[in-house]
Amino acid sequence: METNTLPHCDTSENTTNCCPKFNPDGWDGQKLHFDKKPFVRATTKSVMHVPVNMGKVFTRVQKHMEEADAIDPNNYIVLSRDLSSWQGEHLFSSPVRVENEENMTLSGDFVTKVFEGPYRKAKDWYEEMKDTVRASGSEPGEVWFFYTTCPKCAKAYGENYVVGVAEVK
Numbered sequence: 168m169e170t171n172t173l174p175h176c177d178t179s180e181n182t183t184n185c186c187p188k189f190n191p192d193g194w195d196g197q198k199l200h201f202d203k204k205p206f207v208r209a210t211t212k213s214v215m216h217v218p219v220n221m222g223k224v225f226t227r228v229q230k231h232m233e234e235a236d237a238i239d240p241n242n243y244i245v246l247s248r249d250l251s252s253w254q255g256e257h258l259f260s261s262p263v264r265v266e267n268e269e270n271m272t273l274s275g276d277f278v279t280k281v282f283e284g285p286y287r288k289a290k291d292w293y294e295e296m297k298d299t300v301r302a303s304g305s306e307p308g309e310v311w312f313f314y315t316t317c318p319k320c321a322k323a324y325g326e327n328y329v330v331g332v333a334e335v336k
Contacts, residue, residue, distance in 0.1 A: 169200075170200050170201070170202045171200075171201055171202060171204040171242075172199075172242060173199065173242050173243070173244055173260070174193040174194045174197055174279075175193055175241070176189075176190075176240070176241070176243060176244075177190045178240055182323070182324075183319070183320045183323050183324075185317060185319065185320050186315070186316040186317050186320035187316075188316075188320075188324050188326075189315035189316060189324075189326075189328045191281045191283075191328050191330075194279055194281050194330050195279065195280060195281040196278070196279065196280065197278070197279040198276065198277070198278055198279075199276070199277040199278070199279065199332070200275075200276050200277075201273050201274050201275055201276075201277065202274050203272040203273075203274050204260065204272060204273050204274070205260070205261050205262065205263070205264070205270065205271075205272055206246075206258040206259060206260055206261060206270070206271055206272065206273055207228055207231075207232060207237070207258070207259040207261050207265045207268045207269065207270060207271075208256065208257070208258055208259075208268075208269040208270070208271045209224050209225075209227075209228050209256075209257050209259070209268065209269070210224075210250070210254055210255065210256055210257070211224045211254070211255040211257065212253065212254060212255075213249065213251075213252065213253050213254060213255050214252075214253070215252050216249055216252055218255055221255070224257070225245075225257070228257075228259055228265075228268060229259075231265050231266065231267050231268050232259060232261060232265055232268075234266075235261075235263055235264070235265045235266060236263070237261040237262060237263045237264075237265050238261070239260070239261075239262045242260060242262070243260050244260050244313050244330075244332075245257055245258065245259050245260070245313060245314070246258040246273075246311035246312070246313060246332055247311060247312050247313070247314060248309065248310065248311045248312065258271070258273065258311070275308065275334050275335070276334070276335045277332050277333060277334055277335060278296075278299060278300060278303070278332075278333050278335055279330055279331065279332055279333075280292075280295065280296060280299055280330070280331045280333075281328060281329075281330055281331075282295075282328070282329045282330070282331060283326055283327060283328050283329070284327060284329075285327060286314070286318070286327070286329075289312060289329070292312070292329065292331055293310050293331075295331070296310045296331040296332075296333040297310065297333065299331075299333060300333050300334075300335050303335070305335045305336060306335075306336040307333050307334065307335070307336065308333070308334030308335065308336045309333075309334045310331060310332070310333045310334070311331075311332045311333075312329050312330065312331055312332070313329065313330040313331075313332060314329055315328045315329065315330065316328070
């Protein structure tokens with residue numbers, strides 16, 4: 168496993184002019200190793216785990232990242248998790264520092280699992296990710312999700328792929 172690399176994300180099919188159609192090939196069951204992998208961190212407000220300002224926050228971050236030439240389509244992921252019922256955290260992979268945003272790094276070993284279905288299943292997927300790590304004889308750490316398309320694009324493509332990314336302690 169190469170340090171700080173991600174599986175290939177094919178962005179060639181984009182009939183919505185919003186999110187490219189996600190191809191899950193190569194994403195399931197991967198082992199990732201991050202060593203101070205750079206990310207831009209942003210938070211969103213939620214009401215009982217339902218984000219209320221995600222579009223505004225993602226638009227702001229994407230704009231700043233584009234201005235900084237900080238989007239590498241061959242090594243890009245947005246990791247999301249709930250910090251509480253009222254706040255979400257989102258880590259945007261970035262090859263460079265981005266002005267006017269919180270920059271951070273992430274280190275550790277992670278495993279991936281691809282899910283397909285409605286967002287409301289995230290609670291079940293979270294538990295499945297923890298069980299996946301435990302089944303390998305390790306203790307799970309944090310669990311993030313890579314929501315590969317927005318709800319409108321998931322509906323347009325007829326598939327809603329979500330990649331679970333669990334830290335292995």
